[in-house]
Amino acid sequence: MTTDRIVVVGAGITGASIAYHLAKRGAKVAIVDAVRPGAGATEKSFGWINATFSKRPQAYFELNQLGIAGWRRLETELGGELKVQWGGSVAWVAAGSEADALRESVRKHQEWGYATHLIDRDEMHGLLTNIAPGEFGAACYCEAEGAVDAMDAVKAMLRQVREAGAEVRYPHEITGLKLQRGRVTAIQAGESSLEAAVVVLACGVAIPPLAEMAEVSVPLKESEGVLVHSRPQPKLIDRVVLAPGIHCKQKLDGRVVVGGPVVAGLGTSVGPTAGTAPDPGEYARQILRDAARVLPGLRGVAVERVTVGRRVMPVDEYPIVGFAANCPNLYIAAMHSGVTLGPLIGQLAALEILDGARVSLLEPYRPSRFID
Numbered sequence: 338m339t340t341d342r343i344v345v346v347g348a349g350i351t352g353a354s355i356a357y358h359l360a361k362r363g364a365k366v367a368i369v370d371a372v373r374p375g376a377g378a379t380e381k382s383f384g385w386i387n388a389t390f391s392k393r394p395q396a397y398f399e400l401n402q403l404g405i406a407g408w409r410r411l412e413t414e415l416g417g418e419l420k421v422q423w424g425g426s427v428a429w430v431a432a433g434s435e436a437d438a439l440r441e442s443v444r445k446h447q448e449w450g451y452a453t454h455l456i457d458r459d460e461m462h463g464l465l466t467n468i469a470p471g472e473f474g475a476a477c478y479c480e481a482e483g484a485v486d487a488m489d490a491v492k493a494m495l496r497q498v499r500e501a502g503a504e505v506r507y508p509h510e511i512t513g514l515k516l517q518r519g520r521v522t523a524i525q526a527g528e529s530s531l532e533a534a535v536v537v538l539a540c541g542v543a544i545p546p547l548a549e550m551a552e553v554s555v556p557l558k559e560s561e562g563v564l565v566h567s568r569p570q571p572k573l574i575d576r577v578v579l580a581p582g583i584h585c586k587q588k589l590d591g592r593v594v595v596g597g598p599v600v601a602g603l604g605t606s607v608g609p610t611a612g613t614a615p616d617p618g619e620y621a622r623q624i625l626r627d628a629a630r631v632l633p634g635l636r637g638v639a640v641e642r643v644t645v646g647r648r649v650m651p652v653d654e655y656p657i658v659g660f661a662a663n664c665p666n667l668y669i670a671a672m673h674s675g676v677t678l679g680p681l682i683g684q685l686a687a688l689e690i691l692d693g694a695r696v697s698l699l700e701p702y703r704p705s706r707f708i709d
C-alpha cells in the first residue's frame with residue numbers, strides 16, 4: 338500500500354460526518370461527491386432527530402437515542418457554527434385504535450428510558466399555542482428530540498474537514514473501484530483514479546452498484562418522500578409537530594416544512610407538468626391547506642418549493658454499516674434515519690477505521706447479514 342489516505346465517497350450527512358470524525362483525529366482524508374455536498378437524500382430531508390416510535394427493537398431504539406446525544410455533542414464541538422432546534426416533538430392522534438397504539442408506544446419507550454410522556458389537550462396547547470388539533474384521542478411529548486437543517490450540518494462539518502487539510506472534491510462521480518487481491522486500492526472517476534488505503538462508500542442510493550464491483554451486496558429498496566416548503570413566516574411553532582396525516586416543523590429562518598404523501602409522477606419543482614402527472618404546484622398548495630387545518634397560521638401562505646427525495650432505505654430498514662467481510666478495506670455506510678444517526682455513525686466509523694475496533698453497538702447492522 339503506497340498511501341494512507343481514506344477516501345469517502347459521497348458527501349451527504351453520513352459521508353460528511355465520517356470525514357469530519359476522521360479528519361478531527363488527524364487522519365488523511367479525501368471526500369468526493371458526484372454532484373455537490375448534500376445533493377442526495379440529505380438536502381431533501383425533514384431533519385427530525387428522534388428515537389420514536391418506529392425505532393424498534395430496543396437495540397435500534399438505543400442506537401437512535403445515542404444518535405440524539407451525538408447531535409448534542411456535535412453542536413457543542415462546532416460551537417456557534419450549527420444550531421439544532423431542541424424543542425422536542427408533539428404527536429397526537431384521533432380516538433380509537435390509533436390512540437391505544439400511541440399510549441402503548443409511549444409506555445414501551447418509557448420502559449426503555451425515553452423522555453416521552455402522554456399529555457392532555459391543555460398541555461398540548463401549552464406546548465403548541467398556535468395549533469387547532471381537531472379530533473383528539475391521545476397525545477405525547479418527546480422532550481429529547483430536535484430538528485436540524487441537515488445542510489447546515491454538512492456545510493459546518495466540511496468546513497472543519499477542509500480546515501484540517503483534507504480534500505473535498507466535487508463534482509466528482511466515482512465510476513469504479515480498483516481491486517487487487519480482494520482489497521480496494523483506488524477509486525476511479527472516468528480515466529482518473531485516486532489511491533486509497535480505505536474506501537468508505539457513503540453515496541446513498543448509489544452504493545449498491547459500486548459495492549457490487551467488490552462483490553458486496555448492499556440491498557436497498559425504493560422509498561420516496563415529499564416535502565413542501567413555505568415562504569418564511571413569523572414564528573408559529575417551535576417543536577416538531579406530528580398531526581394525523583401531516584408532519585411539520587418551522588425552521589430557524591421561518592420557513593415551515595410540511596411532509597406529505599408521495600404521488601406518482603410528481604416533479605421536483607413547483608409548476609405545471611405535462612401529461613397525466615399531477616400538477617406539483619396544486620399538490621403542494623393542497624398539502625399546505627391540509628397542514629393549515631391544524632396550523633391555521635398557514636392559511637393563504639405561499640409555497641416556495643417542493644422537494645422529492647429518495648431515502649437511503651435498506652431492504653430490512655436497518656442501517657448497513659461496517660467493513661465488508663469479503664473486501665476488508667471497504668467500509669459501507671447506508672441508512673435511513675441518517676440525519677438522526679449521522680454524528681454518532683461518524684464517530685463510531687472513525688473508531689472502526691482508525692483503531693480497528695469492532696463497535697458492538699453496530700454488530701446487528703453489518704453488511705455480512707446479506708451474505709447467503
Ligand SMILES: Cc1cc2nc3c(=O)[nH]c(=O)nc-3n(C[C@H](O)[C@H](O)[C@H](O)COP(=O)(O)OP(=O)(O)OC[C@H]3O[C@@H](n4cnc5c(N)ncnc54)[C@H](O)[C@@H]3O)c2cc1C
Nearest residue numbers: 347349351371377378379382385511541543562646675677
Ligand atoms: C423526505 C425525506 C425525509 C426524511 N426525514 C428524515 C428525518 O426526519 N430524520 C432522519 O433521521 N432522516 C430522515 N430522512 C433520511 C435521511 O435524510 C437520510 O437517511 C440521509 O440523508 C442519508 O444521508 P447519506 O449521506 O447517507 O446519503 P445522501 O444524502 O443520499 O448522500 C449521498 C451522496 O453521495 C453522492 N453520490 C452519489 N453517487 C455518487 C458517486 N458515484 N460518486 C460520488 N458521489 C456520489 C450524492 O451526490 C450525495 O450527495 C429523510 C429522507 C427523506 C428523503
